[in-house]
Amino acid sequence: MARDAIPTPDPRQLRLARGALERIRRRRLREFEAMMVTGFSRTCPVCGYVGEFAPVGEPPRLDGLCPLCRSRERHRLFKLWIERRGAITTDMAVLHFAPEPVFEPILRALAGTYVTADFLRTKVDLKLNIEALELDDAGFDLIVAHQILEHVDHVKALGECFRVLKPGGRLVVTTPVIEAWATTYVNPAITTARERVLHFGQKDHSRYFGRDLKDHMRAAGFVLHEFVSVEPDVSTYALMRGETLYELTRPAGRPIPQKKTRKG
Numbered sequence: 258m259a260r261d262a263i264p265t266p267d268p269r270q271l272r273l274a275r276g277a278l279e280r281i282r283r284r285r286l287r288e289f290e291a292m293m294v295t296g297f298s299r300t301c302p303v304c305g306y307v308g309e310f311a312p313v314g315e316p317p318r319l320d321g322l323c324p325l326c327r328s329r330e331r332h333r334l335f336k337l338w339i340e341r342r343g344a345i346t347t348d349m350a351v352l353h354f355a356p357e358p359v360f361e362p363i364l365r366a367l368a369g370t371y372v373t374a375d376f377l378r379t380k381v382d383l384k385l386n387i388e389a390l391e392l393d394d395a396g397f398d399l400i401v402a403h404q405i406l407e408h409v410d411h412v413k414a415l416g417e418c419f420r421v422l423k424p425g426g427r428l429v430v431t432t433p434v435i436e437a438w439a440t441t442y443v444n445p446a447i448t449t450a451r452e453r454v455l456h457f458g459q460k461d462h463s464r465y466f467g468r469d470l471k472d473h474m475r476a477a478g479f480v481l482h483e484f485v486s487v488e489p490d491v492s493t494y495a496l497m498r499g500e501t502l503y504e505l506t507r508p509a510g511r512p513i514p515q516k517k518t519r520k521g
């Protein structure tokens with residue numbers, strides 16, 4: 258690989274930069290404090306709260322948090338999906354991974370069968386590894402898996418979800434994606450929690466998806482629909498612009514794709 262021509266600053270410039278760094282940090286802190294209160298009235302589609310929202314996250318996302326039900330942007334996007342596309346009915350079986358507490362009563366009321374699952378948490382119905390589900394084929398109409406794929410081998414997870422969905426069933430997924438990246442960033446040299454924060458944005462993330470995630474979803478056999486946050490929903494419900502909820506349908510009548518190899 259060709260070397261980048263990166264100049265070497267002289268010591269005086271470096272001293273100036275360190276002084277500037279401190280001044281900029283103090284100014285930004287004051288600006289952040291002022292921005293914490295935006296004064297905008299937002300509506301929470303999850304709990305119905307109308308009024309000012311709170312900042313959330315690191316760095317803080319303005320108006321990201323509903324102060325009543327604690328929903329974040331992706332939760333509100335998911336609630337809009339439930340309302341507009343979910344069509345969840347009492348004859349359906351729903352499997353919810355890493356269930357967000359705010360959605361348990363909502364989904365339990367809509368679905369005939371509602372099952373919660375997690376690999377680590379104990380207060381769920383089933384302890385399941387999404388990469389190797391100990392479940393029968395074609396048992397569920399809807400699987401909900403928010404913020405899971407970036408933690409696991411997503412190809413295995415997508416294949417397993419396809420298998421346990423009924424034909425015509427759907428998997429709903431949110432996960433961080435960098436649309437401008439053609440390929441997903443994985444790096445076997447990154448092994449510590451601190452390195453994972455720098456490279457993948459969180460200490461327990463193992464990859465950062467590029468837009469090829471969608472190819473991987475289709476390769477697993479799914480038909481993909483993207484439910485994207487747009488205006489006026491973004492300003493009304495305090496959503497992240499362009500955040501995408503991936504709705505993956507197992508087509509009726511399509512068999513489970515044959516695995517090329519199976520380790521372990």
Ligand SMILES: [Zn+2]
Nearest residue numbers: 301304323326
């Ligand atoms: Zn709320």
